[in-house]
Amino acid sequence: QVQLVESGGGLVQAGGSLRVSCAASGRSLITYAMGWFRQAPGKERELVAAITGNGRRTYYKDSVKGRFTMSRDNAKNTVYLQMNSLEPEDTAVYYCTARVDNGIIATSTYTYWGQGTQVTVSS
Secondary structure (H helix, E strand, O other), rough: OOOOEEEEEEEEEOOEEEEEEEEEEOOOHHHHEEEEEOOOOOOOOEEEEEEOOOOOOOEEHHHHOOOEEEEEEOOOOOEEEEEEEHHHHHHHEEEEEEHHHHHHHHOHHHHOOOEEEEEEOOO
């Protein structure tokens, strides 16, 4: 079992930056691909970014490319999502997720989910 706890969400003005973190416990994350999903009110949950277990390959949703950066520190069992140039459309609950790394990261089928952290971008 992998337990995931997100932190770092909050309220920020449009154009600002925020970094959300996800701390894992239970197992070492090195064999797990990690993903960040988000869900806005009235919208479907969507994959925003993902990263392989060794951190060598990433995936980003088109609308966040160039603005968001996902990284991981396996020694700390933690992953991060740095969000720059935030837009009101980025407002959502952001969820950290994990799945055994089989090379596929751009998928909705992640096994473990955190409780989510709210990110609100004001215009």
